[in-house]
Amino acid sequence: xxxxxxxxxxxxxxxxxxxxxxxxxxxxxxxxxxxxxxxxxxxxxxxxxxxxxxxxxxxxxxxxxxxxxxxxxxxxxxxxxxxxxxxxxxxxxxxxxxxxxxxxxxxxxxx
Numbered sequence: 001x002x003x004x005x006x007x008x009x010x011x012x013x014x015x016x017x018x019x020x021x022x023x024x025x026x027x028x029x030x031x032x033x034x035x036x037x038x039x040x041x042x043x044x045x046x047x048x049x050x051x052x053x054x055x056x057x058x059x060x061x062x063x064x065x066x067x068x069x070x071x072x073x074x075x076x077x078x079x080x081x082x083x084x085x086x087x088x089x090x091x092x093x094x095x096x097x098x099x100x101x102x103x104x105x106x107x108x109x110x111x
Contacts, residue, residue: 011065022047022073023080035095037088040077044070
């Protein structure tokens, strides 16, 4: 009985340590042109969908563990993503206008 409780305690502990991981991972993997708001939630939902659609080839017990962690991570990602929305919007807006400014300086003006 103690062994089962220890395993579940370890799973819960690891899940808590990994909370917010999707938000951070989504921001570090995103290219500048694909920057969006709420990327952590989008990544959690996308990965969970891949698990349930059969696109991933892990054993069922591993899929269950990963799905549990992703679902547990979802509210933490939502909070983290909400806190950094101003930064995301700033980055999207700044990158969009920097790209437009660079394109306009490359094109010779017609005179």
